Amino acid sequence: AKKLGRNNFQFYTPTMNDEAQERVRIESALRSALERNEFVLHYQPQVNLATGQVVGMEALIRWQHPELGVVAPDRFISVAEETGLIVPIGAWVMRTACAQNKAWQDAGLGMLRVAVNLSARQFGAANLLADISDVLARTGLAPSLLEIELTESLFMSDVTLAVELLHSMKSLGVNLSIDDFGTGYSSLSYLSRFPIDVLKIDRSFVSDITRDANDAAIVASIIALAHNLKLSVIAEGVETAEQLDYLRRHGCDEMQGYYFSRPLAASAFEELLRQHKSL
Ligand code: C2E
Ligand code: CA
Ligand code: CA
Ligand code: CA
Numbered sequence: 089a090k091k092l093g094r095n096n097f098q099f100y101t102p103t104m105n106d107e108a109q110e111r112v113r114i115e116s117a118l119r120s121a122l123e124r125n126e127f128v129l130h131y132q133p134q135v136n137l138a139t140g141q142v143v144g145m146e147a148l149i150r151w152q153h154p155e156l157g158v159v160a161p162d163r164f165i166s167v168a169e170e171t172g173l174i175v176p177i178g179a180w181v182m183r184t185a186c187a188q189n190k191a192w193q194d195a196g197l198g199m200l201r202v203a204v205n206l207s208a209r210q211f212g213a214a215n216l217l218a219d220i221s222d223v224l225a226r227t228g229l230a231p232s233l234l235e236i237e238l239t240e241s242l243f244m245s246d247v248t249l250a251v252e253l254l255h256s257m258k259s260l261g262v263n264l265s266i267d268d269f270g271t272g273y274s275s276l277s278y279l280s281r282f283p284i285d286v287l288k289i290d291r292s293f294v295s296d297i298t299r300d301a302n303d304a305a306i307v308a309s310i311i312a313l314a315h316n317l318k319l320s321v322i323a324e325g326v327e328t329a330e331q332l333d334y335l336r337r338h339g340c341d342e343m344q345g346y347y348f349s350r351p352l353a354a355s356a357f358e359e360l361l362r363q364h365k366s367l
Contacts, residue, residue: 134322142365144342221260258283
């Protein structure tokens, strides 16, 4: 039992204790994972619906654990965020994704966009802008080929500061996209104030478009909203031909999902580019 105050004890159940211990264990493991270079990026293709061509990819982190094997981000990103380790991990992701994209470009595999996920902790970090411009300078990747995926929650704590930061990021020449669009508690008013390029429709809406009339209406509305605001729109989590057909009919610009490809290790992604796989 932990003493909180006079006559006030809080008893931890065994499961809470386990969870707390698990977090401490993950935190120290994450630190050594960074040092030992155990993180890898997988890349999931993003396909233009009008041409069927691969136009970009999202970089998604995995942890190649010596004993556990491949650990998915859902198991460690939240601990990384809470402990602040997401800042150096995120910097590694940005560096690696940009360097890989430039290498593919130099190998003649095309001018593709690479998208990276930015967490709230990174958004608030003092050296974010310097880090991004440093990575672009070091790798030689054109800024327009880097896309940064942000979630709506990043904007909510201090809207004025967020507008300022986004404009500074935009001035570096990178693209900004709103991830998981439609799932956050946000107001539509920010869309006109923020220098956003892309809306990314959340998988939760896409997965039910052929079964749920409300989700179908929401997806059609997001596509129309994006286009009215002169933004581009991509659907994530596309798994079936029916979903794809619906998105096409409603003029969605791009898709990403298992229907075309799962996230792939760099070597497999490169193979897909060499074979000019298209939709
Ligand atoms: P997200 O940014 O929404 O990424 C999309 C997730 O959906 C990925 O899961 C991807 O593998 C999965 N996905 C893609 N297509 C389909 C599909 O057709 N069906 C289904 N069921 N799933 C699909 P993943 O790679 O496990 O990543 C989970 C989350 O972890 C990401 O969600 C993102 O929030 C976070 N994450 C991944 N990499 C990074 C990173 O480098 N930095 C940060 N801050 N977060 C990351
Ligand atoms: Ca994402
Ligand atoms: Ca998502
Ligand atoms: Ca997400």
